[in-house]
Amino acid sequence: MTALKLKPDVLTQRAWRRFKANRRGYVSLWVFSILFLLSLFAEVLSNDKPLVVYYESGLYFPLFKSYPETTFGGDFDTETDYTDPYVKTLLKKGSNWAIYPLNPYSYETINYFTKHPNPAPPSTDNLLGTDDRGRDVFARLIYGFRLSVLFAFVLTLIGIVLGVVAGALQGYLGGRFDLFAQRLIEIWGSMPELYLLIIFASLFEPSVLLLIILLSLFGWMGLADYVRAEFLRGRNMDYVTAAKAMGVSHRSIMFRHLLPNSMTPVITFLPFRISAAIMALTSLDFLGLGVPPTTPSIGELLAQGKENIDAWWLSMTTFGVLVGTLVLLIFIGEALREAMDIRRG
Amino acid sequence: MTNTETLLSVQNLSVAFGRTGEQQSQVVHEVSFDITAGEKLALVGESGSGKSVTAMSILGLHDPSQTNYPTGEIKFQGMNLLKLDDAALRRVRGREIAMIFQEPMTSLNPVYTIGDQLTEPLILHQDISKEQARQRAIELLDRTGIVEPHKRIDAFPHMLSGGQRQRVMIAMALACSPKLLIADEPTTALDVTVQAQIIELLEDIQNEFGMAVLMITHDLNMVRRFAKQVCVMQHGKIVEQATVDQLFAQPQHEYTKRLLDSQPKCLIEQTSAEQRQSWPTVLNTESLRCYFQIKAGFFRRQVGEVRAVDNISLTLRQGETVGIVGESGSGKTTLGMCLLRLQDCEGSIIFNGQDLQQIKSREMRPLRQHFQIVFQDPFSSLSPRMTIEQIIREGLEIHFPEQTAEQHRERILKVLDEVGLEESMLWRYPHEFSGGQRQRIAIARAVVLEPKVIMLDEPTSALDVSVQKQVLELLVDLQRKHNISYLFITHDLAVIRAMAHRIIVMKSGQLVEEGETEPLFTAPQQDYTRLLLQASLYREAQ
Numbered sequence: 001m002t003a004l005k006l007k008p009d010v011l012t013q014r015a016w017r018r019f020k021a022n023r024r025g026y027v028s029l030w031v032f033s034i035l036f037l038l039s040l041f042a043e044v045l046s047n048d049k050p051l052v053v054y055y056e057s058g059l060y061f062p063l064f065k066s067y068p069e070t071t072f073g074g075d076f077d078t079e080t081d082y083t084d085p086y087v088k089t090l091l092k093k094g095s096n097w098a099i100y101p102l103n104p105y106s107y108e109t110i111n112y113f114t115k116h117p118n119p120a121p122p123s124t125d126n127l128l129g130t131d132d133r134g135r136d137v138f139a140r141l142i143y144g145f146r147l148s149v150l151f152a153f154v155l156t157l158i159g160i161v162l163g164v165v166a167g168a169l170q171g172y173l174g175g176r177f178d179l180f181a182q183r184l185i186e187i188w189g190s191m192p193e194l195y196l197l198i199i200f201a202s203l204f205e206p207s208v209l210l211l212i213i214l215l216s217l218f219g220w221m222g223l224a225d226y227v228r229a230e231f232l233r234g235r236n237m238d239y240v241t242a243a244k245a246m247g248v249s250h251r252s253i254m255f256r257h258l259l260p261n262s263m264t265p266v267i268t269f270l271p272f273r274i275s276a277a278i279m280a281l282t283s284l285d286f287l288g289l290g291v292p293p294t295t296p297s298i299g300e301l302l303a304q305g306k307e308n309i310d311a312w313w314l315s316m317t318t319f320g321v322l323v324g325t326l327v328l329l330i331f332i333g334e335a336l337r338e339a340m341d342i343r344r345g
Numbered sequence: 346m347t348n349t350e351t352l353l354s355v356q357n358l359s360v361a362f363g364r365t366g367e368q369q370s371q372v373v374h375e376v377s378f379d380i381t382a383g384e385k386l387a388l389v390g391e392s393g394s395g396k397s398v399t400a401m402s403i404l405g406l407h408d409p410s411q412t413n414y415p416t417g418e419i420k421f422q423g424m425n426l427l428k429l430d431d432a433a434l435r436r437v438r439g440r441e442i443a444m445i446f447q448e449p450m451t452s453l454n455p456v457y458t459i460g461d462q463l464t465e466p467l468i469l470h471q472d473i474s475k476e477q478a479r480q481r482a483i484e485l486l487d488r489t490g491i492v493e494p495h496k497r498i499d500a501f502p503h504m505l506s507g508g509q510r511q512r513v514m515i516a517m518a519l520a521c522s523p524k525l526l527i528a529d530e531p532t533t534a535l536d537v538t539v540q541a542q543i544i545e546l547l548e549d550i551q552n553e554f555g556m557a558v559l560m561i562t563h564d565l566n567m568v569r570r571f572a573k574q575v576c577v578m579q580h581g582k583i584v585e586q587a588t589v590d591q592l593f594a595q596p597q598h599e600y601t602k603r604l605l606d607s608q609p610k611c612l613i614e615q616t617s618a619e620q621r622q623s624w625p626t627v628l629n630t631e632s633l634r635c636y637f638q639i640k641a642g643f644f645r646r647q648v649g650e651v652r653a654v655d656n657i658s659l660t661l662r663q664g665e666t667v668g669i670v671g672e673s674g675s676g677k678t679t680l681g682m683c684l685l686r687l688q689d690c691e692g693s694i695i696f697n698g699q700d701l702q703q704i705k706s707r708e709m710r711p712l713r714q715h716f717q718i719v720f721q722d723p724f725s726s727l728s729p730r731m732t733i734e735q736i737i738r739e740g741l742e743i744h745f746p747e748q749t750a751e752q753h754r755e756r757i758l759k760v761l762d763e764v765g766l767e768e769s770m771l772w773r774y775p776h777e778f779s780g781g782q783r784q785r786i787a788i789a790r791a792v793v794l795e796p797k798v799i800m801l802d803e804p805t806s807a808l809d810v811s812v813q814k815q816v817l818e819l820l821v822d823l824q825r826k827h828n829i830s831y832l833f834i835t836h837d838l839a840v841i842r843a844m845a846h847r848i849i850v851m852k853s854g855q856l857v858e859e860g861e862t863e864p865l866f867t868a869p870q871q872d873y874t875r876l877l878l879q880a881s882l883y884r885e886a887q
Contacts, residue, residue, distance in 0.1 A: 011732070011772065238726035242790070245685050246740045247713035256739070260730035342730065342774050 018339040025335020032328040039146035046103040046139040049082050053091060053098045083109060103127065105136035107143040107296035119304070119311040129313035131304050137313060141321050143296035149325070151208060152277035158216045159273060160266060163223030164259070170224070171231025171262075172254050178228070185221050193218050201289045208291055215280055223269065230262035267340050271333020275326045282322065298322055352557050353380040353403070353442075353525055358417035360398050360407070360581075372398050373581045375416060380557045382524065387560040387568040387589075389604070390578035391809040392780075396561045399578075400527050402427075403559075404442060405434050421525075440470045443518035445511070447530035452514060453502040459486075459513050460498035466520045485516040490546055508539035515546065522554060529561045536672040537836060541880040544571055563810065565604065566881075569593060577601045607811040612821045612843045613666065618861055621846065624662040627797050627830050628684070633657045633692035635676075635683050635854075653679040654690060655854040661798065664824065666831040668845030668862070670838065670877070676854040677834045681800050684832070685716060697797065714744040717791035721803035723783035727775040733786055734771040737761075740794045760793040763826075764819060781812035785819065792823055800832045805840060817844060838881045842866055850874050 020026050038045065043063065053060040055072050062082065069080045072090050080087055082098075091098040105111065105126070111134050114120045120130040128137040166185075170178045197214055204210055234240060235258065243253050284290035285299025286306075293300070298318055305315025358376045363369035373395040380386050388396040401407055403419055405426060419426040421437065429437070446452040454462060463485065464478040473481070479498070486494035489512040502510060511531060518526055528547065532540040544567060551558050560572055568575055568589065575592050577585040577600065585598040596602045635654035638647050653676040661667050669677045682688035686701050686709055694701040697715060704712075720726035727736055734757060741753045748756075758768055764785040775783055784804060791799050801820070805813040817840065823829060835841050841848060841862075848865050850858040850873065858871045869875045 238720040238722060239728040241682075241687060242718060242720065242726050242787070243728075243739070244687055245713060245716070245718045246790075246794070247710040247743050248739065249710075256731070257728050261728065263730075342776075 014342075015339045018341070019335050022335035022338050025331045025333075025338075028328045028331035029335070032325075032332060035145070035328075036149055039142055039149070042142045042146055043106075045101055046105060046107075046136075046142050047101045048104060048106045048109040050091070050098040050100050053096075055091065055096045083112075085113070103136065103138055103142075105139040107140045108135060108294055109139065110134040111136065119308055119314060121311070122313050128317050129311070131301065131314060132308055132311075137301070137317060140296045140301060141298070141317060144298040144301065145321055145325065147208070147291075147296060148278045148281055148298055151212065151281050152274045155212055155215055155219060155277040155280075156270070156273045158212070159219035159223065159277075160270075162216065162220035164227050164262075164266060166220060167224035167227025167229075168231055168254055168259065168262070171228040172235055172250070172258065174232065174235070185224065189218075189221050191218075197284065197289055206290065206292050208295070211281065211284065211290060215277070219273075219277075223266065223273075226265035226269075227262055230265065231258050234258045234261050263340065267337050270336065271330045274329050274333070278322075278325065278329075350382055351379050352382045352384075352422065353559075354420040355379070355399070355403070356418050356420070358399065358402065358419060359415045360395070360402055361413045361415055362411055363413075369413065371415070371581070373402075376578075376581070376583050377417075378576050378583065378586065380525065380559060382557055383551075383555045384557045384574065385551065385560065385572045386558070386574045386576065387562060387572035388576050388578060389562060389565065389568055391563055391604075391811065394578040395581035396578050397529055398581075400444075400529055400559065400561050403527065404438055404444060405429070436470075439466045439523070440521045441523055442525045442527065443521070443523040444527040444529065445514045445518050445531050447533050453510055455502050458499050458501055459505070463498070463513070463517055463520060466517065470521045481520070482516070485519055486513070488519070488550070489513070489516045490542070491516075506539075507535050508543065511535060511539075511543055512546065515543075515550070519550060519554065523556060525557045525559065526551075527559045527561070530563070531560075532567065533562075533564070537838070537881040538672065538876060540567075547571070565608065565810070577604065603811060607814045608839065610843060612817055613824075613846065616846065618847075621662055621665060624664055626660055627663050627697055628661040628832075629659075629695040630684065631658050631693045631695075633680070633683055633690055633694065635679055635688060635690035652676075652854045654683055656692075657849075657851075657854075657856050659849060659859075661830050661832060663797065663830055664828040665847070666824065666833055666845045668841035668848040669832065669834045669851060670836065670841055670848055671851035672836060672877075674853070675851040677851050678802055679854075680851070681718070681802055681832065681834055685713075685718060685800065711744070714740070714794045715797040716800070717794060717796040717798070718800045718802065719784070719787050719791055719804045721806050723780055723787055723807060724775075726787050727783060729775055732772050732774055733766075736775075736786065737790050737793055740790060744794055756793055760789045763792065763823065764789045779812075780808050781816060784808060784816055788816075788819065788823070792827070792829075795827065796829060798830045798832065800834070802834045803836070804833075806835070806837065813840070820844070838866075838878065850877070 044051065047063065049062040051061070051063055053062060053072070060067055060071070062080065066079045068078060069076045069087065072080060072087065074080065074087060074090060082088070082091075090096070111120075111126060111130055114123075114125060114130060114134060116123070118130055118134040119132045120126060120134070122129045126136050126138070128141070131137055131140065166181065170181045200210065200214060240253060240257055243257050248257070281290060281297070282299035282302065285297040286303045288303065290299060291297050298321065301314060301318040302322075305311065305318060308314060356377050358373060359371060360373035361369045361371040376395075376399055378386065388399065390396045398407075402412075402414065403421075403426060414427055417427075421442065424437075426434065426437065453459065460479065460482055463482040464475065467473060467478040467481055468475065483494045483498055486497060491497050491509060491512055497505070502513075505513065531547070532543050535543060547558065548571065560568070562568060572589055575587060575589055576583045577592070577598065579600045585592065585596070585601045587597070592601065593605065596605055633654055634652075634656060637651040637653055639649040639651065640646060641648045655676075657680055659667065669680065671677045679688060683690040684694060686694070686706070692702070696712065699712070701709065701712070737757050737760065738753055741748070741756060745753070757771070761768060761770070766782065766785055766789065770778070775786070778786065788804075804820070805816050808816060820831065821844070824831060831844070833841060833844055845862050848860065848862050849856055850865075850871070852873050858865065858869065858874045860870075865874065866878065869878060
């Protein structure tokens, strides 16, 4: 029984050892994981609301609950604007105190009190300056990075699932089904994706969900071709005949025998697909066809950098984040590919 | 014609792979042998013994950045071939020393006609015009026994059969009348009757041109038939060197004795046909037919058909081995696929009292437990991304779902022990095993289900002779223990003689002859059977 339990561990351990053997990918994984984990807590790291407020012997958590300004002795019944200098003085009065996040701006906080005209260069107030509407660039980069990566992961996952299923069915069933599916893909693939996006952007309210759906509709075809070819090759191998002779069901043959042997294109293209997804979102935002304007987005920052060519802190920082992310992902993907290669011992 | 002058002299040759300074693996250790002009020398050994590596270094065909020669020299007519530069070496290749390879399917370039490929060395080495070269090529094709050479010269390699392609390869090698011909397993990929023809051709040509031949092979029958001198190689060393007569009469080295001994002898208990009458029948087919339609044209009209299996009736009893013998393309594998219902066919298949043709594929699934298969190529019959345990366990999960994982595990361990593998191998992947071990795994996968019938499709053809014998013994052992019936498909008559109770000879889909093993071997009734026997057992008679 102990040996039974041992088995999967041994296999994953070996895969992990192969992954670690690629130092570059291993370090990249750590760097990326830390950055991504931090960005998941962006609200705590970069926000215009204090984390904790101590006001007249009571503790308040503005991050999780909204309090009207009157709670802190202000004038309005609306939610407190913690960037207001008047509110700030109220929170510092006497024994009151407030702990602010490290970067006291959210992605849509406008700094009305900057000493420079917008876009403002980096200063002690705004570490990486502000954009042309006075929003903190550092905050927008953190939120934009998180959105891009999450978007890319979801889009890639959907693309892989659709592509693998479509390719597997075509390759395994072959014959007439394959013929019709292949023609369908050719027709579908010749549709002008970008024009469709422009049309849909004007028909519907632009949103992240709409973008994911639209890009998913077109993103699976390239992979389906490769998986189909792998299945076509694999289904004539002796081990498939052996499985059939053993009475293994079709589904089991597809998923247990053929799929693991057809994962090479999936794994190989994984890092490129993730980077392509990030680039797709970035370029659509750059063109103004992507997410709604208030959403923090790397592409929108790049577009601002183009508009304000002398505001180097806009274009250079965004460029740095974008390139860094893509490079890290590619390195990780490379190590992942080596880890999945069982022949490496 | 016999010339005692030494043509090629290999002295203390060692070959190592890997870059200098890094980890190197030495595969050939201080090998020495001489070939005089017109001599026939055979290098014999199992796969991995370094015989091909030795031959390749004579022509300098190894990648120089990956290969080192720590010691030794190769002297050809006084020149040390290892010290020659590229240009000088090219002059030797093809003109002085020619080589033919094992795989005639891949050693001809598929996009050129054989005429293009034949005239290339002629124009390169002999400085003659295109017309003359073409004329000479036709002569060569004619000499190597190609019918209608003036038409065939414009054929592409895929239009020729395996034997014809090997003839073309020989014609290419002969093009510049070399002094030495290196033949690397020239007949391994061919059918037995074709093998005999090719060997005869090589002998004729050797006599006529008076060149020396270095034959690399694992086939002892062929050595005996063809060579005069033999070098036996093991683990990169020459362990014995003698004339053919000496070696076969009085082998000196342990390994040579083992090699000679590994020719399969009768492994099964002799039983008479009457005795076996009482054994229950497990499989019976009546006039089985499998025709493939050839369709052509826009409307997919049927223009002909290939009769892969034509009216075959056979009976298999419990605990019995029936051999199905035939050359490639005789339909023996298709017959096996039909019996397993992996290929549609007509006629009745009664297995275990049930007509397999009448039941649906869903109902077929539980029956499959009793009818298993072991394939020829142990490298492609095991899924490369599954561990050995997953491979063996899969069938148990399907056919014995009521048993717990521990019970499955016990059975897996038991079967591993039976086929001679260790428990620690369970978590390894197929590529970590040798060919023989892989074949044992494939057998374990079949046997663990306790089947009534196992179809063995050339189970030993891809294995070395000594391993082949072990696997055959294992199969007989399992048969005795579990009373399994075998359908043994093979082209190797020596193997089938050792294994089968009864034999069916097939030719182009039809049954040529059927009978008890020994009578069939000693007194074949049909011409075709006689031809097969002659071709493959030409040395057995001695």
